[in-house]
Each structure stands twice: as structure tokens, then as C-alpha cells.
Amino acid sequence: MFRTPGRMSRLMGAVALVAAAALALSACTATEPTLDPSPPETTPPVAVTIPSTPVGERVQWMIDLINQDADITVADLDGAFDSTFTDAVALPDVVELLNVQIRPAQPIVVTAYEGSESQAVAQVTGAVGDPFAIQMSLTAAGLIDGFVLAPAEVPDPAQSLDEVKERLDDLGFTVRYSVVRTSPDGASEVLLEHDSTALAPMASMFKLYVLLAVHEQVSAGTITWDDVLTVSDENRSLPSGELQNEPNGTEVTVREAALKMISISDNTATDMLIERIGRDAVESAVLNSGHHDPTALTPFLMTREMFQLGFGTEYPVIERWAASSVADRRLMLESLTIDLPAIDLATVNPGAIWQQDLDWFASPADVAAVHEALAELDDPEVNAALTANPGIAIDPAAWPHVAFKGGSSMGVLTGSWRAVAVDGTTLTVVVMASGDDPAAVAQAQTEIFSLMTDVFTLTAVE
Template sequence: MTPLEWLVAASARAPLPDDEIRARLAPSLVDGSGGPAGINAALASVGPLTILAKGGSENRVPVRGPAGDYLLTVHVDDAGLVDDLQLTPDDLKPASWAEIDARLAGLGKRVSFAAAEIDGGQSRIVHGLDADTLRPIGSAFKLYVLGALAQAVVEGRASWDEPLAIRDDWKSLPSGTMQNHPAGTEFPLSEFARLMISISDNTATDHLIHRLGRDAVERQLALFGHQRPEANVPFRTTKAFFRHKTPSGQLWPAPVDIDEVEWFASPADVCRAYAGLLRFDQPEVGNALSRNDDGLDLDATAFPEVWYKGGSEPGVVTLHYLARTAGGGRRAVSLMVSDPESTLDTLPLIAEAQPVIRGAFHLLA
């Protein structure tokens, strides 16, 4: 039975025992989802799935659930464990921004959104919903760390192939894999950047923050046109973030100070950050950002290149995309959902949000 077939079969048997979950899913996915209880909660919210007969592949297949039809995609690591999965619903293209707003309203208690055109390295908001409202953004702050690294390369203070050794005192908690390497193991800065963005590696992120200096990342906020850089000063490492949220080193089940201890930006800020990253015109930036679209699955003929970074913790889900059109134009969409009092069901929320994001790109194009 393939990992995908197991997942479909398991959806009808939830709750699953802890040992079965850990035998099939990578620790980064289990721990990042709130442990086995979080996995079982996600399976229960989706309901039993069945594979449809209209095609698919070993890692991607159309399925049907109680709420409709979906495309189920899994990624398997070198050990054969599922370390990422997306459940993307079939959707109709919206006819107007008013329809987009109506669908956004159902996503959560606090929703902020921006859809932008990027031309000449400048971002212009085409449509927004609280687009200038500062929100917690989770791991999307790593866009600014990536920008600080690219800026250091431009200014001759770093190079993409510069080796950096793993340090035990710079290690953080998952998501990611770099925390598993022994101290002294060296990787080029480009590898730290790739893992920081593509799998949101927290240890890779903290190593880059320490290598570049917090002041360099804080400076990048202003260089990218962030409306309130001071909201992120002093700039936190992920290790410091976890120390506040979970002193015992365990995942926390409910929102903890998401409006006080986080990283903050508005959707318009994130669109400007994407514009700033484009201005560098450095292949390593695009390489890091284009490895993983989190299952958005835009039409590749209309959008041949897609950049993505998201972020989440209990009470916070954010999704941020930039796509290149077939004609060479750039479009960006930033969505932020947060609730300081209630935990958001991350996987179902993303499954509901991605059709709205695809619809926004359709309107932007």
C-alpha cells in the first residue's frame, strides 16, 4: 500500500493509534500538526475519503469526501514517510472581487487579504480587505530573512556558496531537519535559505539570523517598505519564539499571545516584500521560493512560475504567493487569518482558502 493509499484508507478509521501515525508520517508533519491528536482532528474534520477513478499518480490523486471532490497530494521523504500533504478542493473561478470577499468572510474571525500587481519592482494593490492591517504572520517572516541574505550578497557581506557550520546553541525546534545534524556540519548559505523557505526549517532560519545579524533583518523590513518595522524589533529567532510559547518544549494546543509574541506584517507589506525579492534578480531567491507551492496547483500554462511562503501556529494561518504570468507579469496574493482565542483547523482552512487564492490570481490575470 502506497503512503497515499494508506492515507485515504486511514481517513475512514480515525482516530488512529499514535504508533500507526508515527510509523507512516514524518515527525516534522506530526509535531507541526499538534501531534497525533492534531492529525486525528484533521482527519475527522475532513471525513472519509475515497479515490475517484478519473486518474492520478502515486503521489497525487483525485478523491471524494463528505464535503465534495478534492485533489490529494502527498510528499514522501527519503525514509518513505509522508512529510507534507495537501487537500485541494475542486473550485469554480469567481466572477468578481465581491465574490472573493464573500468567500473570504467565511474563513475566520480576523481575515486580511491583498491581491497585487508587481511591475518594475513595485507593488500596486488591486484589491484588498484590511490590506494594511498588521497581523501575526508566523513563518512568513522568513521572507525578510531571505531578503537580508540576498541584500548581504549584493553588498559583498556574504555569498551564496559561503559555508556555515551547524552550532548546537543555534539549533531550534522543528519544522525542519537541520537540527538533526551534528555541530560542525557545514552547508552553503544557499542550502540554509532553500530549507528555510521550502520546508520552513527553523534551525536553518536561526543560523541565518545569527550569521547576518538581527540588525540586518530589521533593516530589511524597512528596505522592503514594511509600514511598521518597529513592531518586529528586536527581531526574534525561532528559538526565542518557542521559549516563550512552550517553556517545556512541547507543542501548545491553543493560541498563546499571538498579538504580542509573533512576527508582524500586513498583506500589503508582504506583497512589497515579494516585490523587493524580485528586484534582487538572484536565481537562488527564486530557487528557494519555487520549491513548494503547498498544493495551490495554479494552471502552469497561465502561471509557469509560483513562489510561496506560509506560516502558522495555533490561532494563526497565513498564505503568501507570487506568480509569473505566461506574458511575464508578476502577481502577488497574501492571505492572513488569525484568532487570539480559538485554534484554527489548519488543514481544512487551507483547503478552503486555496480556491479563493486561485480565484484571485484568475482575476488578477
């Protein structure tokens, strides 16, 4: 997802984490299991699949450690935690806590998971004791700088689609959404809808259009999935992602970059792809997807340019951008000289920059259309990227194929899914939240994504 690093990332990440290491142990000690020697019989918890994102892999690593036969040792944790954590909490204390308070409840099963590529909340259940949550965040280098064990705070499941609508509409900021069910014979039914044809900021959902453009260029013979892209200072962006940390000369294929762009929302991978195929190719894909107002994505921004325009201090470009024509905006992009390393996001707080037209814009109906366009390609490489990370825990028995892309930025939170049921029924779900209070929007992530999970549960084919 499109996010800002450092302090802003903590505030505006896709999930609200307590990232301060000093809070970790106090949160953990509140979750000591009550070991009942003869607990009542209960239905075994249903495990969910943890996405293969950087933080997802770290969460799975922690679950495996907790469930192993031998006690956890400091050596098991060594090298996994950032110094900002270990300076406040000694690893031997973490080891003792896990061995004494958590491991007696094994096996630990993850029953719900929500997260981006660097921040996540996993709801877990043990053989004894109450359910609890593992909250984890990673630095750009992939080290754990936030690790909290706390009582599970799961929103009550919605009992109906009407309740989903009511709770979305009561969040206190703008939430546009669309839920459309299409039967195997092609008949469509709108199950939920609010302002679904109005433009809204997308954050990283814009990467769906880049993926479509990449496929179109492969089909045209302009590029291949095996072509090599190279990381350089000219295409290096800021997090989210991994490639921004790689040295100049690092090579990835178009296939690998596309997978990173969608599955972990890698901004540098995205910009490398746009650089390779050209901005005009992406703008053409926007038009081909059926976007109702392609000028809303013209010129099509790279993530690097977004950071330069929204957070640079060399000159007040943010005000100029909002007031400029398409032609003038293209000239502005050609003349950008702000150096990304000079941008210190920990010292700036521009608020919700989407209100200055600094984002990517589409309606829920437009996002549903680009999902449909991608599905119609039946391209194995496209499908692999879209299905690598489902974003939320969706029952794979009911919905075996789930394509997902979400996004988050200052004051923006979005999610989009196109799922196919066992009988061929398709459910397309798009939610786009935006407001002038970035913290309020970020804090609602768990509620919004839990409600989206409820949508799939409530509409599952019997």
C-alpha cells in the first residue's frame, strides 16, 4: 500500500499498531492464559492462511516458534528485531514471556489476519485461555520494531448486509462502496452501494492500472515478463515495499516487479514498471479499462513523484499542482528536482494531501471495471500477482479465487476484491474511505476490513 515511512507510517499504516517497544511487555502481561485443567469442549478454531508478505512471513515465523516443542531461546530471536525495540525491551524478557505465558496455550492458531506488507494484526486462539492479538510492524529493512500481544478486539460480525451498510455510513467520514454479485450466467445484482460512481482517492489501488498496462505491453510485444529491470537512484521511491532498500544495479524481472507491486505494494517496483513501459502506456490502459473520467488519472503519477510533490520543501508545488491544467502538470513533472533522500517525513505533516489532487482518482465502479478487465485477460502472471495476498481472511472453501488490491495514504484507505465462488458466482467488492482527519481514517481500518470480511461470509454460496 502507498504509505509514508517513519513516524507517519506508524500513524497512517494500513493497520493501527502500537509500535512503541516500551509498551510491548505491559501489553503482553495482560494476556496471561488462564490454564483450566479441564476446559469445556469447544469447536476447534479454523486457521486462516497468512499472506506471504514480509510481515506475514514474520508473523508465521513467530507462530511457528510459539508452537515448537522446545522452549524459545534468545538465539531464536537474535537478528529479527530492530534496535529501537531491543533498546527498550531486552530479548531475554521477550523469551521468558513467550515461554511462560504464551506457549502453555499451544497449539496457537491464527483465526483472522489483517495487514499490509509491513504491519499486521493476527487474531489467535490457543488450546486454553482467551483469544488474543499479535500486532507486529517491520522497518523498511524488514526488522521487527513493533511487537505487541494484547487482548483481542475484534469488531462484532455484521449479521446482515444492511448492518454492513449502516456501520460504514456511520464512520464519520466519506466512505464510497460497491458490492456486486454476478451469477454464472452473467446476471448482475447490486447488493450494496453508496456513491459508487463518484471519484475518490485510490491510494495504491492505482497499481491495478499499471498491471493492466504491463499486460498490454507484453501482448503487444513491447516487453516480456522476463525482461530485466534495474534499481537506480532515478527510479528508487520510498516505502512501502522492499526494492527501495536494494543497492543500485539490483535486477528484477518484469514478472517479479509486477508481483511485488501488487502483493506487497512495492512503490519502487511500480515506478520501475512505469519507467519501462512509459507513462502514456498506463494512461492508455486507464482508458481501455473503462474509467469514466480518464483525465482524473492524467498525467499518471509515479509514486516517487507523489512524494516529491506532496512532501518536498524546495518550492510550494503542492498548491500549484491543484490549480494547474493537465499540460502544466506534465511540465511540472518534467522539472521536478526534489531529491527523495532530502525529504524527512518525520518533520512534516501536510495532512490529507489528496485534497490537493495529490493521489490517484477513480470511482468504486471504475475499480470494479479494471478488476473485470484484468480477469478477462486470463493471464497466469496477472492472476498470480492479484491472488498472492487476499488482504483479509476469506474462506477459501467458499471463495477459492480471490483477487485483491488495497491502498492507504494520508486520509485515505481503500480495498478491492474480485472473488469467484465454487459455483462460478463472482463477488466484486470495492470500498474507498477518505477524510480530512488522517488519524480517524487509519483507526477505522479494522472496522472497515472486518466488515468486508463479513460481506464475503454473508454472501457465501451454500
